[in-house]
Amino acid sequence: MRDQPASQVTEIDQTQEPKTLVEAAYLRMRRDIIEGIYAPGEKLRVEHLKDQYEVGAGTLREALLLLVTDALVVAQGQRGFRVAPISIADCEDISHTRVLLETEALRQSIARGDDAWEAALVAAFHRLTRAEQKLCDNDDSTTEEWEKCNRAFHEALISASTSRWIRHFQQILYQQSERYRRVSLFRQPITRDIHAEHHALFDATLARDAARASSILSEHILRTLDAVKRLPVDFFSQRA
Amino acid sequence: MRDQPASQVTEIDQTQEPKTLVEAAYLRMRRDIIEGIYAPGEKLRVEHLKDQYEVGAGTLREALLLLVTDALVVAQGQRGFRVAPISIADCEDISHTRVLLETEALRQSIARGDDAWEAALVAAFHRLTRAEQKLCDNDDSTTEEWEKCNRAFHEALISASTSRWIRHFQQILYQQSERYRRVSLFRQPITRDIHAEHHALFDATLARDAARASSILSEHILRTLDAVKRLPVDFFSQRA
DNA sequence: TTATATAAAAATCTCGAGATTAATTATTGA
DNA sequence: TCAATAATTAATCTCGAGATTTTTATATAA
Numbered sequence: 267m268r269d270q271p272a273s274q275v276t277e278i279d280q281t282q283e284p285k286t287l288v289e290a291a292y293l294r295m296r297r298d299i300i301e302g303i304y305a306p307g308e309k310l311r312v313e314h315l316k317d318q319y320e321v322g323a324g325t326l327r328e329a330l331l332l333l334v335t336d337a338l339v340v341a342q343g344q345r346g347f348r349v350a351p352i353s354i355a356d357c358e359d360i361s362h363t364r365v366l367l368e369t370e371a372l373r374q375s376i377a378r379g380d381d382a383w384e385a386a387l388v389a390a391f392h393r394l395t396r397a398e399q400k401l402c403d404n405d406d407s408t409t410e411e412w413e414k415c416n417r418a419f420h421e422a423l424i425s426a427s428t429s430r431w432i433r434h435f436q437q438i439l440y441q442q443s444e445r446y447r448r449v450s451l452f453r454q455p456i457t458r459d460i461h462a463e464h465h466a467l468f469d470a471t472l473a474r475d476a477a478r479a480s481s482i483l484s485e486h487i488l489r490t491l492d493a494v495k496r497l498p499v500d501f502f503s504q505r506a
Numbered sequence: 507m508r509d510q511p512a513s514q515v516t517e518i519d520q521t522q523e524p525k526t527l528v529e530a531a532y533l534r535m536r537r538d539i540i541e542g543i544y545a546p547g548e549k550l551r552v553e554h555l556k557d558q559y560e561v562g563a564g565t566l567r568e569a570l571l572l573l574v575t576d577a578l579v580v581a582q583g584q585r586g587f588r589v590a591p592i593s594i595a596d597c598e599d600i601s602h603t604r605v606l607l608e609t610e611a612l613r614q615s616i617a618r619g620d621d622a623w624e625a626a627l628v629a630a631f632h633r634l635t636r637a638e639q640k641l642c643d644n645d646d647s648t649t650e651e652w653e654k655c656n657r658a659f660h661e662a663l664i665s666a667s668t669s670r671w672i673r674h675f676q677q678i679l680y681q682q683s684e685r686y687r688r689v690s691l692f693r694q695p696i697t698r699d700i701h702a703e704h705h706a707l708f709d710a711t712l713a714r715d716a717a718r719a720s721s722i723l724s725e726h727i728l729r730t731l732d733a734v735k736r737l738p739v740d741f742f743s744q745r746a
Numbered sequence: 747t748t749a750t751a752t753a754a755a756a757a758t759c760t761c762g763a764g765a766t767t768a769a770t771t772a773t774t775g776a
Numbered sequence: 777t778c779a780a781t782a783a784t785t786a787a788t789c790t791c792g793a794g795a796t797t798t799t800t801a802t803a804t805a806a
């Protein structure tokens with residue numbers, strides 16, 4: 267269940283090299299948007315960005331259209347492209363929808379997951395544990411490594427789900443929440459013990475306790491929302 | 507709540523004229539794919555389609571990328587575009603995910619819907635009723651009219667939902683299920699009383715009976731799945 | 747006959763320039 | 777001084793042609 271492509275739709279396998287200039291530009295721009303190099307609401311001018319990413323105008327437009335699929339970029343006819351805006355209301359919506367989808371997918375995984383699923387989950391949790399041990403030293407590379415492991419862990423949890431569509435939507439929402447997580451981690455230190463939450467989630471899942479696991483997962487997601495809510499309100503002012 | 511754009515992401519307002527050639531080609535191709543003019547799995551060659559839709563190659567590529575957002579087209583790097591395949595398993599997945607999302611959105615609507623929501627719902631139901639009365643004569647145009655009213659009714663039901671994301675995903679899934687509904691309606695006559703189901707759903711919603719309404723909605727969606735399951739298996743063989 | 751390698755054909759991907767539209771600045775009149 | 781209009785600038789949208797890659801067809805050898 268791990269060898270299928272990342273998405274039913276785009277078929278862009280992120281583990282290997284991008285096959286085309288469009289995909290390469292798409293992947294680079296996606297990282298830059300999530301990392302906040304381009305601010306929410308900021309205009310994305312093709313004429314400038316094509317030099318930045320060293321591709322033609324048409325190629326860059328196609329990369330932007332791929333980002334529309336991820337809802338990281340908004341396109342308006344005859345008025346170009348913008349980075350998707352952020353807001354507290356949006357973060358609330360993302361979090362609650364994630365709870366709805368991920369808890370359902372987790373229940374499906376626990377009900378139908380086989381040995382291969384368990385093995386992959388154990389491996390993902392192990393890598394996440396290592397990454398969280400290294401997280402103490404405030405290094406950018408360790409944070410990025412943790413982010414990858416965290417994502418892999420959450421995907422491993424639900425990888426035995428029967429629903430490709432839920433997993434597809436989950437990936438979009440996880441990516442969206444990554445934007446908020448970055449700003450909240452950057453502005454205020456982590457007070458909660460994230461590793462303990464992950465450990466409890468891991469244990470309940472392996473014990474096949476669907477009710478407890480989904481309850482922990484739900485609280486886990488909503489705690490990130492609380493952190494965003496504590497940010498100063500002027501943080502969400504959009505850039506023209 | 508009705509004057510907001512169709513989607514948070516694409517901002518393509520279908521009620522008014524498309525502002526660009528890309529959008530126009532996108533809308534036409536989308537209709538053609540849903541109507542089955544291009545078979546599931548079929549290769550979509552840019553060189554041929556650009557003549558068909560009378561646009562340049564780059565323009566048509568962009569339209570295809572917009573269809574990737576709807577998961578109606580699958581893109582593979584250096585290997586072009588294909589119509590998204592269909593299968594019974596996919597239809598099951600779509601139906602169950604729709605149940606999960608639409609029942610939740612309906613509960614939110616019933617909990618928070620105001621007078622404007624009720625009024626819009628009553629209007630949508632009225633139009634749907636009229637369309638279902640005219641549906642007896644097996645005309646293509648009346649079927650298309652019914653399809654529009656059915657979609658508007660389902661969207662009106664959940665339009666007071668607090669979650670833009672659920673509504674966004676619902677629109678994608680509804681569009682997907684439309685493909686299956688077309689083939690099942692075409693191959694076998696309608697045995698169930700769809701209007702009675704809609705009426706019961708409408709009454710329970712206006713009565714603010716969330717449990718009953720979501721129960722009816724759930725069964726309503728799953729009955730369409732049953733119709734697809736009754737189709738001959740060779741119907742889902744993909745075209746090269 | 748089957749399999750492998752080579753050559754031809756077709757399709758995709760990529761780019762830069764021209765046409766159309768939106769945004770900005772300057773001008774005019776009240 | 778302010779508002780409305782016109783001219784200028786800038787950006788988007790669109791297209792066709794060339795460069796790569798994939799696919800198909802052909803030929804050769806086992």
